[in-house]
Amino acid sequence: MHAIGIIPARFASTRLPGKPLVDLGGQSMIQRVIGQAQQSGLSRVVVATDDERILEHVLSIGGEAVLTSPNHPSGTDRVWDAYQQLDVQADCVINIQGDEPFIHPAQIDALIQLFTLAQPPQLATLVKPVLTDEELFSPHLPKVVLDTTGHALYFSRHPLPFQRQQPQPAWREHHRYLRHIGLYAYRPDVLAEITQLPPSPLELAESLEQLRWLEHGYRILTAETELETIGIDTPEDVERALRYLAQQS
Incomplete structure (x- = not known):
């Protein structure tokens, strides 16, 4: 490999x-x-x-x-x-x-392992269980729904599925929600193809690039992780990361 x-x-x-x-x-x-x-x-x-x-x-x-x-x-x-x-x-x-x-190196290895399958995926990414309502309803943490084979059906900044029969505070009690972790793996020939695709309506609506691939018929296999990471986007995130490092020392 x-x-x-x-x-x-x-x-x-x-x-x-x-x-x-x-x-x-x-x-x-x-x-x-x-x-x-x-x-x-x-x-x-x-x-x-x-x-x-x-x-x-x-x-x-x-x-x-x-x-x-x-x-x-x-x-x-x-x-x-x-x-x-x-x-x-x-x-x-x-x-x-x-x-x-x-x-985490193990998160990278989880995607590498998918490409050792008898039929390697076109594309792959990571998902993680949603643990809090704050995660579930945050538009900054995209959610994903999967089919029975672990392939992504759709990504959204809105919680999916919408539970019509349940009040929102009870949603996590009645469904196992998944977050998307933005680590991607591509077969090289597929990587060449998807970079030639024009932006799609779903991608533009949600500001999620991976929807372009789904909308054009590509399949995205997922691996699940329980591990959390700390993304850095703001000065506040830097302070949070420094506190994390201090706790590890």
């Missing part, structure tokens, strides 16, 4: 400029992401960035990075750009979010 991990990392961020280079307890955020990814079963870990500062930083800490176009509309497009530059053949390509400094 030859699995390549690619970490898209942009310098520009509305809420936290220079996010990949933010210091988290003596290591940059992107350095922590790389370190976690390298503990998994990936054959290679590469940062895909549009900024020379990030490129030079990753190279200075002994990492591997490539410079991609600054005009990519999504991380998936940046991953495809980087993969083409590497000029290698992989069984799967895994898109690891550059703002997840505490991503």
Whole structure:
């Protein structure tokens, strides 16, 4: 199994400029992401960035990075750009979010394992049980519903399914809801295809890129994780991550 991990990392961020280079307890955020990814079963870990500062930083800490176009509309497009530059053949390509400094190697390995199946998936991603009403009703935490084979039927920022016969405070008692964790794995030929697709109506309505793939007929297999991660989007998230690191020391 030859699995390549690619970490898209942009310098520009509305809420936290220079996010990949933010210091988290003596290591940059992107350095922590790389370190976690390298503990998994990936054959290679590469940062895909549009900024020379990030490129030079990753190279200075002994990492591997490539410079991609600054005009990519999504991380998936940046991953495809980087993969083409590497000029290698992989069984799967895994898109690891550059703002997840505490991503668990086991979460990456769960996706790699799906590509060892007799019929590897076209696309794969992670899901996690919803544990609180705050998670369930947060539009910032997309939910997902699955078919009986573990493939995604739909992703939404709204809780799905809507339980017509139950009051909202009781919804979690009557259904096992799942959150989407934004770690993606692609078969390389499928990655090439989906980056050529135009934005779809469902994607534009929900601002969820994966709906474009579903709307065009691709299938997304899921693996379930119980592990939690801490995404970094704001200065407040940085403070939360620093508190987490202090608790671990």
